[in-house]
Amino acid sequence: MTESSKFAVIVGSGFPALGGEDGGRRVATRFGDASAPVHTVEIEGHSVLSLARHGDDHSVPPHAINYRANLAALQELGADSVIALNTVGVVSDIRRSGEIAVPDQVLDYTWGRAHTIFDGTDGVVEHIDFTEPFSSTLRTQLLAAASAAGLDCHDGGVYAATQGPRLETAAEVDRLERDGADYIGMTAMPEAAIALELGLQYACLALVVNRAAGRGDTPIHEDVESSTLSARKQAMSVLRQFFKMKR
Numbered sequence: 001m002t003e004s005s006k007f008a009v010i011v012g013s014g015f016p017a018l019g020g021e022d023g024g025r026r027v028a029t030r031f032g033d034a035s036a037p038v039h040t041v042e043i044e045g046h047s048v049l050s051l052a053r054h055g056d057d058h059s060v061p062p063h064a065i066n067y068r069a070n071l072a073a074l075q076e077l078g079a080d081s082v083i084a085l086n087t088v089g090v091v092s093d094i095r096r097s098g099e100i101a102v103p104d105q106v107l108d109y110t111w112g113r114a115h116t117i118f119d120g121t122d123g124v125v126e127h128i129d130f131t132e133p134f135s136s137t138l139r140t141q142l143l144a145a146a147s148a149a150g151l152d153c154h155d156g157g158v159y160a161a162t163q164g165p166r167l168e169t170a171a172e173v174d175r176l177e178r179d180g181a182d183y184i185g186m187t188a189m190p191e192a193a194i195a196l197e198l199g200l201q202y203a204c205l206a207l208v209v210n211r212a213a214g215r216g217d218t219p220i221h222e223d224v225e226s227s228t229l230s231a232r233k234q235a236m237s238v239l240r241q242f243f244k245m246k247r
């Protein structure tokens with residue numbers, strides 16, 4: 001196996017935990033416990049760390065996730081690059097349900113989450129430059145992998161992070177669209193910012209599982225049910241190709 005346990009995947013909703021069978025490693029971090037044990041999975045000959053953001057039994061809602069502990073746990077186990085799988089609803093016509101995208105910008109509407117490692121408790125104050133919230137290197141590699149796998153994966157778009165766990169009202173989606181949002185999800189923030197604070201490379205591979213509230217004719221949960229498998233398969237193909245190209 002090659003050296004790449006420096007890569008980690010954070011797995012979100014609509015995606016069974018990768019490698020849930022190996023028992024995993026529980027890591028006590030300075031921020032507390034991660035959502036789940038960190039598993040090690042083999043993808044195309046690479047040893048990759050895998051963590052289920054919502055817990056292996058999907059019991060942790062987006063606003064209660066200990067994002068700091070999750071990222072610190074992966075870093076303590078040697079990760080320096082993190083591919084985040086996030087399910088999203090799509091606001092505009094840039095994607096359809098069941099497709100995938102690699103967003104390049106973020107709007108943050110979350111509140112009350114432990115959102116920084118620079119919270120003043122240890123006297124260190126830093127203001128990261130968050131102009132580009134995702135690693136351009138990782139984004140380029142993910143898009144190259146998608147293209148090599150023959151997949152239509154959208155390059156870019158604005159990810160709006162909402163608080164959840166409820167979905168949005170139609171009026172809220174209208175407002176998000178006016179703000180410039182393309183996708184809506186509940187987990188890429190504060191994850192992306194904390195990753196950068198920790199010095200990790202981080203990019204989001206978004207699984208589009210529904211039209212956002214007020215946008216489609218299909219009830220959202222039906223849309224999610226019929227679209228998740230397709231998005232999940234495509235995301236898995238991107239991951240496999242990504243690690244194939246790392247040989």
Ligand code: HPA
Nearest residue numbers: 087088089184185186212
């Ligand atoms: N809104 C917020 N988060 C989501 C959605 C949505 O429509 N779909 C999947 N995650």
